[in-house]
Amino acid sequence: MGEQLTDDELLRLPLRLIMSEQLTDKLLRLHEQPFTQLMLNLLSNSNAERLSAEHLLLFFSKNYPQLLCLKTSLLLCSPLRDMRFTAAILLRQFFTPISDFYLWPSLSPFCQFYLRIILLLSLQEEEFRRVANAKSDTIAQLASNLVPLYPQYPELLRFVLVSMATSENQPPVLLEANLGVFSRIAKPLANILLPKIPILRSILSSCMAHPTSSDVRVAALSAYCSLVQSLPPSKDRNKLRSLLRFFSCVILNAVLDEELTVVPKVLKLLIDFAGAEPNFICDIVKNTDLVLSILNLFDSDKLEEGIRHLALEFVITLAEARKPVPGSKAVRGRIPLHVPIIFSAILEMLFDVGDDMAWLNAQSQDKELNQSGNYTFALECLDRLVFALGGDNLLGAAEYLLPGFFSDPDWKKQHAAFISLARISQDCSKEIDSESLFPGIVLSALAAAMDEFENPCIQASAAMALMNFIEICNDDILKPCLHIIVEKLLLLLEKGTQMVQEEAVSALTTVAEAALDQFDKYYDAVMRHLMHILTNATNKKHRMLLAKSADCVIAVGLSAGKDKFSKHVQVVMGVLISLQSSLNPYDPVTNYVLRATATMCEYLEHGFLAYMDSVMKPLLESVLLKPDFGIASADVQHFDDVGTETARFKGKRMRLRPSILEEKALACNVLLGYVVVLKEHFFPWMKRVALVLAPLIKFKHHVEVRKVSARAMPELLNSTNIAIEEGIYQNHDGLSVKRMFGFMLPTLLESIHKEWDEETCAIILESLNRCLELSARHLKEYQVRNIVEEMKYLITSSDARKSKRERIKTEDYHGDKNKHEDLILAHIGECLTLLIKTYKADFLPFFDELSMYLTPMLVAEESIQARTVSLNVFTDLVEECGNAAVRYYDAYLPYLLVACNDNDPIIRQSGVYGVGICAEFGGSEFTPFISEALAKLNNVILSPNALAPDYALAYDNAVSALGKICQFHRFHARAKAIATWLNCLPISHDLEEAEEVHEQLCSMVERSDRQLLGENDKHLVKIISLFIEILSFSQGLVTEQTRNRMVKFLKGLKDTMPQSTLCETLSSLSNKHQLAFKAILKRSILLEPDVPSSRFHIQKS
Template sequence: MAQNSTDMAQILPILQNLMANLLSPDNNTRSNAEKTLNLEWSIAQPNSLLLGLAYTMNESPDPSSRGFAAVLLRRVSLKENFGVAEIADAPEGTVWSRVTADTRTQVKSMLLSSLERESDNGARNKVCDTISEVANVEDAWPELLQALFVSSTSGLPALRESAFRIFTGCPQLLVDQNPQSVKDAFIVAFQDSSNNVRLAALKAAVQFLMIAEGTSRSKLDSMIPQMLSVLEPLLINKDEQGLVDSLSALTELAEIYPKAFRPVLPNLLEFGAQVSSNEQMEDSTRQIALEILVTLAEAAPGMCRKQAQFCDKLVHIALSMMANLEDDQDWYIVETLEEEENDDTSVFGEQVMDRLACSLGGKQLLPVAFQLIPTMLSSQEWQKRHAALMAVSAIGEGCFKLMKGELENVLNLVCPYFRDPHPRVRHAACNTIGQLSTDFSPTIQEKYHSIVLQNLIPAMDDEQFPRVQAHAAAAMVNFSEEARKKIIEPYLDTLFERLMNLLTSNKRYVQEQAITTIATVADSAQDLFRKHYSAIVPQLLSVLENASGKEYRLLRGKAIECVTFIALAVGYDVFKADSVKLIELLVRTQSQVVDDDDPQISYLLAAWARLCKVMGQDFLPYLPTVMPPLLKSASLQPDFAVLDADEDASLKYSAEDGWEFATISGQQIGIRTSVLEEKCTAVEMLICYARELGAGFEPYSKQVLELVLPLLKFYFHEGVKFASTAAISPILESMKSSVVLESANTNNPNLSSTPGTKSYEFVNAWTNICNTLLKAIVNEIDDVSFISQLYSSFADCVEVVGDHCLNDEQLKKFSEAVNLILSKSLEQIDSRIKQYNSGEVDEEEARVIGEDEIAESEAMDSVAKAIRLVLKTNTSSFMAYFDQLIPNLVMFANPELGKHDCYALQWFLCVFDDFVELTGPSSWTYSQYFLPAMVQALNLNNKPDERQAAAFGVGICAQYGGAVYAPAVGQAIPSIAAIINDPESLSEENIYATENAVSALVKILIYNQSSLPNFDEVMSLWFSGLPVLYDEDEAGTCYNYLYQILLNNETLLKLLQSYNQQYINHVIPAKYNDKVNPTNLQYLSTITNGLGLLHLVNVLVDVLVQGVLEADLATKLASSLQSVLQSCSDEAKAALWQSIDNEKQQSLQLLGYA
């Protein structure tokens, strides 16, 4: 029913008064008005509200009132949550969906009327935005489309602009229109006499291209050149805001549809370079002009690499921006580093270098960058030296492969600038070394620790410039995180002295950084830090006891972190004396935390977990103190904000408070990420408690499971999802430990079906976990990294629960989930092969594709792990479901898939290696599917990882397959011999395949002895293939067998004699010709079995020095070695001893074996 005019006359004054109050500067007035709007209008009389706003939008004499009415109409119409949760019968759905059809018709009519009549630009734009929003939710509005077509050809520029503004907000209006007609209309608009119309048309075209599909998009993308024609007039007229708006819109399109820019890339490159290098223009204009090019580089790197001068121009511009720094005195006198405002242009240039390195790759970027960087480093201007160092820091990750080979030269280039006359250049040198220490770990720590630390440690003495001191200490964190204690040891005392000195600084940020660095150094030094314990821990406890006040919260937090890292490093025996005092201080600190943003919260969460790890079961009494705040943090929910596109988010939601915004469907959607980091840390700590405390954690396990299981769908933060998934199996393990204790203390055989018992709760928990994980696996099929975590967690849980853990329904769901990912992976492999076969994949694109494949292969490894554990625990019941996997599984053995370094065959072989091991001789029924592929994969033409999986599989067939496999195993021996005797058998890439081949032979010797006609020959081949030093699992099997031979003198002599003859007759590789002094080698070849003894001694020495064997077996082998040597002459002993290199001789002596 139409609104009565009398009613409207009564409503309008009240509504206009409400609108005035909504704009009031007084918070109370505005808050009450918002409540009135929600309760008395949106809920109580929505029809009157919308019609009143629409009437005001049309009839008010004040343009600001008309505009505000349009804004309110938009906001109210589409609003669902009115902040009235206390009302039990609050209506559902939007106001627009709840008003009558007649009201909607009247409102739409008045919107079109206002569009036609509105004379004020600001008000009309607001009307257009409201029309777009309403059109997005309306199924049919034919009058709108007709009105827009009329407006787009109107003689009034304002109406033409409005039409395209509405198309921008609701591009779906054009989806069903003739593509050619749409294109023609846009092309006319791009040439419009009005600048505003051209810009509006450009934005609309971008939005439409982003949603267009198939033939529509292909027909429309030919108008890209005409779209770019909008830019030049803006530049000529110095309309920088127009440039920013248009380039921002085009950047959106470049990210989604980069290939459309291929024909215009040369022109766009020139234009972007011209604008971004013009220092007379605003920073925002320059940055967006460069941003669109960098976005294209990220979205279509191959296309950009092929564009002449693309990389060269962008690197020049980025480096120039990075040198755009002022020597601001505030940089030197800040009291807290958070006060520093980043120089936007310089930081943006640095980010560009990082993004270009990651997208274009080192092969293209590195030559350009290092053509400029040395020149900049030698400049008299400190800004250029600073920019050059920061550029090295920025490109390391993206240029990793090439820079790794030149790392020594890079360090020699950077390190002299630790002594630069300008402090900000020295600061940049610290930054660069810190970043390189992260990007190139552990290489930089292992090979170049001397050059790094000889420069970095003295930088902490720069007392005149505390910023440099602090940054040097921060870089030390990066270095120490990946440094073994042997690397840290020679520098520890000097480093600790410097860091203790920093604690006396009058700058709190220096003290804070020194404490953080001490924590990291202690973590790396481990027990070596014991000698410094008494010097630092009392000071840290003093900070916690005496440093009160809000300004010291971060310092206290870092002290908490440091003292608990030290406790972990030195061990409970050293720390125990201070443990009670520290815990008292932590409890006191925890009780004093009242603000949600207190930085001590996150430090406390992690510190308690470290103490748990140090103290083990002694920590249990403190769990009731720790768990409530931990569970509170783990239960935090993200804060959200939804703002209009034209609202300034920074006014209410600052980045410093952790707010991040993204524009979605014309609105700014904000989320407070700092809360999520705390939540993630809390969940990670729960993992630690469950793992360390076992049954002691069980009282909390049910509550924690109820918390973490729903977080598998927590899409706001990947870390929370991953940590929650990883937490499940340790929690389940803690419950099982409690079940074991319960079972040991009762005779009730029906515990699992008795409500209230630990066993009953455990069974219910596993049922819930199993169903949740299987559902998540199906739902997350497109998220490769998370799928990997889900399958791994599922496998771990299956292992915890044990035999018969899955019923038929669960086995069915599991097999369906596995088949789903098998199909998905085969599709991905096929897609990659097609990319390669297209001939359009360059080296960098191949690298990116390879990285995707690595991620996928890691996920598939988790799938294989899950298949193995399900098969192990449910062998007989799973077989019928395993049969359903066969059609997809055998596709992974297709030789065509291996042509582009695909993981498929290796993964396939690993699955069936496990299958044979777990099902034994009955697996022969399935041998037709895998055995031919396994034997074929032993060929040297196959990849090393495929040969490794195949060789391991042959050994498994020998060990577990029984007599039925013996003929096939015997036929594989020549191929295994080829692997062992290959001249490249001991190379880094081949060593694991070789060692698995050697191990396969020993399993054949042990388990298939009766079926080997050439037993002695196979044993000699095996012996010649030793040592096995890197695959620890296989080493145990090989050396246990060798020890048995050492106990049997007759077999040993036969083996040594055979080796001797084969070596002399060149049947086996002459591996000692280049390793042993020729005189000694000649002598040993003349004594009985001398070369066999030489090999035996070196095999035993190598494995003893490598330390891969269990202590008992190592001791037995060492004793046998001594016995063998006792039977030799002194001259033979001397020759054998001299065949061992000096380093190994020293190791034998240190180990007590010589």
Template sequence: MAEQQQFYILLGNLMSPDNDIRKQSEEAYDTIPGQTKITFLLQAIRDAACVEEVKTMAAVLLRRLLSSSFEEIYPGLTVDMQTAIKTELVTSIQTEASPNIRKKVADIAAELCRNLLGWLGDIRYAACNAIGQMATDFAPTFQKKFHDKVISALLQTMEDQTNPRVQAHAAAALINFTEDCPKSLLIPYLDSLVQHLHVIMVAKLQELIQKGTKLVLEQVVTSIASVADTAEEKFVPYYDLFMPSLKHIVENAVQKELRLLRGKTIECISLIGLAVGKDKFMPDASAVMQLLLKTQTDFNDLEDDDPQISYMISAWARMCKILGKEFQQYLPVVMGPLMKTASIKPEVALLDTQDMENMSEDDGWEFVNLGDQQSFGIKTAGLEEKATACQMLVCYAKELKEGFVEYTEQVVKLMVPLLKFYFHDDILLMGAPESMPLLLECARVRGPDYLTQMWHFMCDALIKAIGTEPDSDVLSEIMHSFAKCIELMGEGCLNSEHFEELGGILKGKLEEHFKNQELRQAKRQDEDYDEGMEETLQDEDENDVYILTKVSDILHSVFSSYKEQVLPWFEQLLQLIVQLVCPSRPWADRQWGLCIFDDVVEHCSPSSFKYAELFLRAMALSLCDTSPEVRQAAAYGVGVMAQYGGENYRPFCTEALPTLLGVIHSPDAKVKENVNATENCISAVGKVMRFRPECANVNEILPHWLSWLPLNEDKEEAVHTFDFLCDLIESNNPIVLGPDNANLPKIFQIIAEGVANESVKSEDACSKRLANVIRQVQGSGGLWTQCVAMLNETQQKAIQDLLNTA
């Protein structure tokens, strides 16, 4: 550290106006070995505490070093050091706040690439690597800026049949590019991409048959899969071009050395099927399923490290998504190997230093130092496959629902213990927690006794995991899962012991939330506080707020299931929730505190009014808060007070109405960041008029309210507004219909826009009512013609869709 500080002083002295000081510094700089210079210069560039002038000098010197002394220094560096230099440069480009420094670091990276191109031999091979890396690191900006140059260059390079290594790396770069490329950018190139990929695939397939070479073909198959995955339904016209050859590869590439090619082709077929959809894929589905079944039948003969295993597991899940309920017939074949993979148990050991020396990370072991010359070791082989298998079980439960019921017992016995599986994040982030409510949904078909038994097996484990899980990302998933389970199971799913334990845990989470905020504020007063620390503190704050949202989710599920009978239990948390809505708290605290009180009003009214003095003033102030999220939560609260709150909330609804109208009429009400809050205000005004008409001058407000419809962003509130609109039309409200039904064309437009924007869906109860309104006008001849004439083509289609489905 001291040496680095001395180096910073040296860099500063190189910029000194004093000739003697500058000359002495240059002489001292020249004596530093090249590798040490690189290390110190990189550190200076990356150090957030280093002043910009010194960082600038470091960047200039490093570029000059790589330009003038590359051959003398770089080849002599270790591979780890070379990798570290590349990583540091890319990281700096991504994270550096100063545009000046970021540009200079980019210049260094360009200089390094220029030198590496010559040093590695083939300029194109290295360029493909660089393009592929940039496509991943700088997505999607890289794709948006350079799509016209990159795609054509990579396709041209892939055609060089005399240089397979360059071809393979060009195909790999194309995979990276298309994976993160916005669909709209890729579509104009789709025809050219597909034709090139097909020509290359056919040539490389012949090469495989004649010479046995497979590297380029593996990459091309994955490129095809990536393009199809991004293009989705736009890939339909090209389906028949590829599917016969791909099926041929799966059928015939049975040799051991072709396992990876076969696995990638299986992946490609399933991704294409998912992209083009069931209708297009069905004629081939049976043949593809038979190929997969044949491979699956031989599954027990495959070696544990066979790459086909993970590709097969993922492919089955995609086939399930494509076939839907029709996939159920294949479960007896699929589930055995899948459960075997999902049940893999990692090998673990407590090791001393001597033991560690006899083991290597190359053998698949990873180590965590426990101090006192001891380490915890885990053999990671198979964990990726285990995580993938758990995710596939989640997929089957989600897609098949009651069709998966035969397997729920064995899957839940696998998943519940995995709530304490700390060896692989994906198992906890995308596997075990997510599966719980899905498995309950599957089990419903067997009746309440079976469902209750399954829930009892889960419940204690979920609550304990919420209380003990240290990782905030995993914790949030477990809390979300628990909330979903409560909603699904409903009243009676928690006993008194559960409530007691859960109450203590939630209280602890809220207290920890406030304590962490105080600690962060204290750190901001520390003498070491800088931009880097602030970035860390903001990340911590975001994690804490996300946990707060999950506390809100759990309370929402409890209130919606138990209603007012849960209020005595809630009172242990009440003062902490009141603390959240204090005007001095950060906006996120106020938002989620208000959301919790919204739930109290919505699900516990009129009993909720006994707490009104604790939150009504905060609700009123929040209606015109500077934060749109807070305004939205407050406006929603006014709506539920009108709808559910009862007589006691009437004065507040009357008082809040002018503020709601003021927010709606504000000049920036419809800008992107404000639109959700504004739509909640519009919905709240509608609920006041509908459920508390004595609080509003309905005749005066109605024409304005009609002009604000439809709501396009908040779909849930949009349904409320359409329900009220149906009430008004069905009661022949003269203000809404207008003289001689003059407002009907406008009403048609509102309905059409709502359907086109999916603010109204066929499953919504109001869709049938809206369709009946349309049908009544249909029989009126001239009025129907007049209404339809006011609609554009999209709106006319939406009206027809509504009539066909509702």
């Protein structure tokens, strides 16, 4: 073979030659200079050279892709380090689908195979870390294109595992690179790796304990995290938990060896791992040494601020990763063991504030401190920890740590203590123990702090803490100190700075709401101060103070009652309307004004209509606010705009303004409140509000906006319905319930389909059902079709989520998810029932389609809610469609019979009720099931726990079902069944069934049913006793009509029976029944509540 090779010759070379060292040498020398120059030009600082090289590269990629890839791959073995690095980067572009140079699909199988092999061989020989990592990234990118990976790239896994398994003989550079490749391929190879867990555990542990290279140790930890996240939960995967200890070891060694760049890398891995696998990592929490070693990083003087932040970030991430179900092993249940240490670390950071002069001269909370990174981060962590664990779990640590800081001469420690107390108290769900000494210590400290007029920011933080702490104090704590608290707060209103006044007013509002009628005696004094503020604080800078003062006036007024408050209503509404019309967008004052106007609407009810024209325009402007977010500039750390925050999302730093979304959600809530309170009188704004709120059900940026908007739909529909029916507004611009629901329905269905939050999905479904209650009769066939299709989708989605929960059941899952899933299923059932009741037999074609979704829900392995929904939907179909539904009996009735003897009371009740309905409407189609049905119902009635509270409803429904078999299938029902039924009467737990069953009894008696009365009327005494007992029962067991018929029958006995027979019959009654019978004859029966010793009581007239 000559020195020069043509392109065609190159592509036809046998594989054994391609892989030979001699040919590689030749290829490297082939047109080496021009191609090398092309690569160098790609790295050039000259724009012209670089652009020319890119154009040439694009030309080759389109016309000679295989030659370009092969020649580039040969440079992986170039003696020039930069050339090898550039070749690796360029090849990665050839393998990346979103790249302009994506070439992989256009390459021949031969070329693809060659590239796969040469990449591995070149990596094996690489000595420089940067180049090795670039090559490993290229290999990983190539692997991501190959699906399934193993059959298409079998050499890769063998190569990586052999390298990792012989770590003691491998250069650290190569080992780190191969661990990087493993991290990227673990997920597509999960099924292959699962059986290899014992080997992998040994390999990874060896790499994690690498004796010389911290880079290898960190790479091994990263590979471990990727492996765990790739494998499905199983006992085999749990065996990898033993390697979690290496995180602590690597951190400790890095600190001891002063390799401080390693620590943040490991902590970041832990943070990501804790967020992704909170349940798997729970053993870390059991391992106190590891948690403590991470928390101990706070005490190391060697470590910079960022590392301490990452350490705290890790434990906070663990705390908030997941809410456990009661009794579970979730992380959140164990973190409280370390709360004092975590809280102490947060407090230390909160001490890091600005200098004394800035503190003393502060005039507002926003500018009160020269806030450090420590302070800001600590405040964020405290909020997250409180939200994750709940204030109650932190209160114990607060009781232990805070009292020493309340009276500390260092104002920074006082401030940190008060701020912490405020944040913790805000999220407490339980009242604090009145027997504890802590409330007294807190209130005394806060009262003393409010006297520090030389430190206005201490006064403000104390008032803020008081506002939140009061909410968890009961009357026993509040009443003795109410006077001193009010006195101190009024003094702050009189003499404090504006910042202090704002916090004092907020605290006073909370005190008034907590004290209720006890606050009445302070009404005049408090109102005098507040009205002074409302009438005199007219400067623009006073708007927050005005809004808070108006809110406080309302709270104080509501505690005093309408008589006192009515004279101040006009002033308050004037201030609120003036404020609302003058506020700028995104002004934090808006939220206070919105809440205050909502409270006033609730208080004034229809009297609020006088102000509606003034408040609606700015309110709708808040509802229509657009979200404000985007990608933040990398070199900008702070933003001048108030309320702007940054967060990381999918690797990008995002700029967002959460206050806009909060205002939007609150405005939607206020709007809903107006509709609920004003009802039909809201009609003039109905159309406009419907047009605004309906699209917001799909508002993806804020879940509360979606929830509130969904809840508003049925309220708007109902109010419109009432207004039109009552003719309140003659000119309604063609607006009707039918048109409004036609506008709402597509949005409701689309939002249900797209909603990812299960709780919100349940709320939207509930709103749909409430709308259907008003409008189902107006639907067109295509609209019914759309609803049915969405119910199919929801059932399928619910089943998929159930499967996912089953996969993680071995560890833990969120208990609320099951609750919301049950709600979704219940609402699906309600929706289908509404359609069935509306369209009856016309709905059967849709039910035919739904059956394939409903019948799988009937099996015993399904949840109670799923089975109940399917059983009840079928039962409703039978009840509404009658004989037209009998064709479904063979598919559904066997499940009803099985459900009759289920241990769950809800399933049992659904089963027996359904059997009764099928007996009533099934005709001859029910006949084959009668024998089994009687046996199942008999089991329910004779069950030892039949009348236990949980099962009593099922018992009543079983008795009713038995009666229906006797009534509608008399020929097939044995006489014994009627006697059993009679002996079960009366029933008294399900009042609706009781009325129906006792009416059936009355009808049978009136027509002298021989099987009921028995031979020689042997059951007559029993029947008379039943009538007397039913008529004497305290609750309504019969309708008024049935009651009159029973009384008529009893009175008629005197005329229809011989005297001797009547006397003999009556003598068989108990004494109390005889007295009751006489009272009925005299029309003087008086009903009394049941008592254990007697089910009725006779009182003489």
